[in-house]
Amino acid sequence: MEIYNGWLIVNSYFNPAKFNSLYKVLEESGEKAGLHFSKWTSDQRPTIVGSIAKEPKPSFVLFWDKDVLLARTMELSGLRLFNSARAIQLADDKMETALKLAEAGIPTPDTIPAPICFPGCKRNPTSAEQAAKILGWPLIIKENKGSFGVQVHLANNIREAERILTHIGEHDCLFQRFISASHGKDLRVTVVGGKAICAMERHAASAHEFRSNIGQGATASARAITPLEEKLAVDAAAALGLDFAGVDILLGKNDDERYVCEVNSNPQLQSTIDTCGINPATNIMWHIRSQIKTAE
Incomplete structure (x- = not known):
């Protein structure tokens, strides 16, 4: 089997210990698919805008x-990225995600962008009050960028909303309708190469916690997904142009009511491996290999 050499690019500053096991899974899975990685932090690969990647450049x-x-910048230099820069951008910004999903006709919780707040300015809670007149209380307030549920808040009234907005400050954020039927639970579907390969239902650590992120102490169990859930997950990943993704789906009052909440461009795989007994990294690597060979 022909070996392809590639780079694994990781963040220079945010590297908790648990990520080391993730990188090991990625590298070992790559080897099985004939993909050899060299791992670099983002500051170890400075790239001049408009430059051409020097030979020998990585295959991916x-x-x-x-x-x-x-x-x-790397794509402009001629490198092929998985996921692409545009796909990462759309997935990483929750407002961009909502806009793109709405454009594709994919159901999401009703979302209103919060007014932009420039540095040195103070957010006006009136924006939350106006949003709540449309979306109702309690009201979800999210920073546009964030991970592990840390930047997601639930305001039960204007006083709580004011406190949350003061905390968020100048960071971009949005208001979203609270899907009460999905309080403390959701569905994470892993999609690779246009296929839903596994799913787990996540439940919050307590009845008082509305978030179901594993990083917030939630538990998970593997389960089969319905045709609707599969279609939503696959369509969401496709709408954002993602080669692989973790798609979070909120559950409605009945089986026909589902909402795509968020889409993750670099999902943490260990909880999926532990819960579903499937290693999505294997699927990711074979997908990358097929894309490389198709492009030759």
């Missing part, structure tokens, strides 16, 4: 970061 770059500007 597995970009396990959210540094969109570096990703775009």
Whole structure:
């Protein structure tokens, strides 16, 4: 089997210990598919805008970061990234995600962008009050960028909304309708190469917690997905142009009511491996290999 050499790009600053096991899974899975990685942090691969990648250049770059500007610069130099810079950009910004999903006709919770707040300015809670008149209380307030559920908040009234907005400050954020039927639970579907390969239902650690992120202490169990859930997950990944993704789906009052909440361009795979007994990295690597060979 022909061996292809590539780069694994990871963030220079955010590298908790648990990520080391993830990188090991990616590298070992790559070897089985004939893909050999050299791992670099983003600051170890400075790239001049408009430059051409020097030979011998990698056959591919597995970009396990959210540094969109570096990703775009690398693509401009002639490198093939998985996922692409544009796909990462759309997935990393929750407002961009909502816009793209709505454009594709994919159901999402009703979303209103919060007014932009320039540095040195103070957010006016009136924006939340106006949004709540349309979306109702309680109201989800999210920073446009964030991971592990940390930047997602639930405001039960204007006083809580004001406190949350003061905390968010000048960071871009949005208001979203709270899907009460999915309080503390959701569905994570892993999609690779246009196929849903596995799914797990996640449940919050307590009845008081509305978020179901594993990073917030949630538990998970593998389960089969319905044709509707499969279609939503696959369509969402396709709408954002993602080669692979973790698609989060909120559950409605009945089986015909589902909402794509978020789409992750570099999902943390260990919880999926532990819960579903499937290693999505294997599917990712064979997908990358097929794309490389198709492009030859």
